[in-house]
Amino acid sequence: MKLLQTEGAERTVRLDPRTKMFLLLAVSTVLLLGGSTPALLAVRGLMLLFPFGLLAISGRWRAALLLLVLYFASYALMAVSPGIPFLATGVLNAVVVGSCTVLTRFVPTVATGYFVLSTTTVSEFMAAMERLRAPQWLTIPLSVLFRFFPTLAEEARSIGKAMRMRGVSLARKGPLALVEYRLVPLMACSVRIGEDLSAASLTRGLGTPGKRTNICRIGFHWQDAAVFLVCALALGLLLFDLMCPKAL
Incomplete structure (x- = not known):
């Protein structure tokens, strides 16, 4: 959710x-x-x-x-x-x-x-892009991007906490082990986040040809x-x- x-x-x-x-x-x-x-x-x-x-x-x-x-x-x-x-x-x-x-x-x-x-928010951004008459091939990737980086930052914090609980740090394991235990899981999470966000965007009807409605107010x-x-x-x-x- x-x-x-x-x-x-x-x-x-x-x-x-x-x-x-x-x-x-x-x-x-x-x-x-x-x-x-x-x-x-x-x-x-x-x-x-x-x-x-x-x-x-x-x-x-x-x-x-x-x-x-x-x-x-x-x-x-x-x-x-x-x-x-x-x-x-x-x-x-x-x-x-x-x-x-x-x-x-x-x-x-x-x-x-x-x-x-x-x-x-994503709703505000979508409403603004619709006011600008922006095409969907530009609007949908950018709307996914608005949720990608905050979600990726949250995943990075979770990975960091998990590694600290297991005693994996730069001083103990060295830079190579830190890359293996921090960077590789983060790359795997980024792929999964992108797929989940794309599915969530399509579920919300971002790819429909008709005009969308918005509950947010911009101006x-x-x-x-x-x-x-x-x-x-x-x-x-x-x-x-x-x-x-x-x-x-």
Whole structure:
């Protein structure tokens, strides 16, 4: 029955699913392609506040804090690596700078994706995709994806508890045994979860050609308009900078 549940946890930030998808697109685009001019640096800083702020406001303080610490640690290491002798040059410098660059670019996007997945139910997502006239070949896999990662995380926690009860840990058994006892069961569970979720989606009538009904209510409010306005301005400034590099 857990696979059929669509009710999310209590939320203090109520945004329309379409607003969340546009926010995810805007954050990932601005942080990946943002320039180095003062105006775009300010825009990047503003867009950086969105994912961590929304996670904190929605009650997910631990996830927001961990991702924020990871972001600033990567940014600080990338900034001070030229002054550290054994990190200043060579292969190690390339690995450290490359890894930190990837983390600083993708951690905010991961935080935004986590916010979208954790605060959007399957029913809300399906209703939003129907409002957007999205085809079923796109809607059904994405709706399965919304339940896949939370279920997989729950299975991973259960496997971890079972291994700790049996004394399987990195210090005692080594990395190879840890991969065997943790990764292999998780891969088997992921295959089973995918099959169960696909069957549950078809059971709920997601593949029917007719129009579905939804009991959830979605719609735009003042907070959606504010998020849309900020994201649109950020994307507009980024596009203007790409078309006219010396204007800003």
